Structure formats: structure tokens, C-alpha cells
Amino acid sequence: MKKILSLLGTITLIGTSTTSLVACNTTQKYTPEELAKIKQENKIKTNNQEIRDNLEWIAPQEKPFNKVDNKWYYVVWKGKTQWYITNFLNNEKINERGKKILKEEEGYEIGLYRYSLNYEVDLFNYEPSKMTNWPWRIDKGTHFKSVYRWNLTTTEPKLVIDNDGNVKVKGE
Numbered sequence: 001m002k003k004i005l006s007l008l009g010t011i012t013l014i015g016t017s018t019t020s021l022v023a024c025n026t027t028q029k030y031t032p033e034e035l036a037k038i039k040q041e042n043k044i045k046t047n048n049q050e051i052r053d054n055l056e057w058i059a060p061q062e063k064p065f066n067k068v069d070n071k072w073y074y075v076v077w078k079g080k081t082q083w084y085i086t087n088f089l090n091n092e093k094i095n096e097r098g099k100k101i102l103k104e105e106e107g108y109e110i111g112l113y114r115y116s117l118n119y120e121v122d123l124f125n126y127e128p129s130k131m132t133n134w135p136w137r138i139d140k141g142t143h144f145k146s147v148y149r150w151n152l153t154t155t156e157p158k159l160v161i162d163n164d165g166n167v168k169v170k171g172e
Helices: 002-024 032-041 049-054
Strands: 056-058 072-078 081-087 097-103 106-114 120-129 132-135 144-150 159-161 165-171
Touching: 032 056, 049 056, 072 106, 072 120, 081 097, 081 159, 120 144
Parallel strands: none
Antiparallel strands: 056 144, 072 081, 072 144, 097 106, 106 120, 120 132, 159 165
């Protein structure tokens, strides 16, 4: 009887662990109404109307990097000890097993990566010393705080972050 209970406990523990792992590897999906509300809540507070109207918060479910759109993107990401903001122009197709490093800070790399042609292009935060990769699509705010897209072809705004990783317009 003791062995049977031990075996059942092990099976339950393995089943729970596997379920938790699968649940952790899912992307947050918003309904169109939820997405519109979250985009509004994540607008950068500024006096500049052009920036308010054209700087858009982006969710991973929108998969913005699958197509070259020649738009500027701003990514707030975590290095070893602090938040960073990196901007880049999405003007290059990422092929199968392709990788584009956007910035390196404190032994971490941020970039775009396509695992295979069957996968979307995703942002990643990579720590080469530990060979650890954190994709944006499954991150819960630990390694990526926000992604914004500038929806005009004019000069992109100059954005900065405070110590908490909150995005602000430079000079405001």
C-alpha cells in the first residue's frame, strides 16, 4: 500500500509539473476589446500630440516582426542590474534560424530570432554566459517591460526610461 501511494504521489507531482511548464510557455492573448483598452492604458504621457497619436504599445500576439514594415520599434528590456531601452528600424527579413543582435549590455544581448520557418520572428533577451534565452512572446514582464512602434515615417521620437523602466519623452 505504501508503495502504491508513493507511486501515485510521484505521478501526480510529475503531472502537475508538466502542466505548469506547458502553462508557462503560452502567450497572453487579448480580445480585440482588451487589446484596445491595454493599448490606451500604455500610451506614453506626453504633451506632444504627434507622439500620443503615433507611438503605439505592441503586444506579442500582434507578431510585429514577421514582416518588414520599415517602422521604428522601442524595446524596454532588462539587463543584469537595470532596464534599458533600445530602438531599431524593422527593415530586414529574418530567415530560418536567423538572428539579428540589436544591442548588448551587461553581458546580455537583445535581438530578433526566427527558430524555423514554421515559427514567428520573436524578440529575445539572451545571456550568452549561461546560454539562457528569454523570448518576448512568453515573458511576463521579467525580461521585457514594453515594446512600442512609431507609426510614422518621419523622424522617430527620442525616448528615455527612468530607473523603473517607465518610458518618457526625452526633455519632458
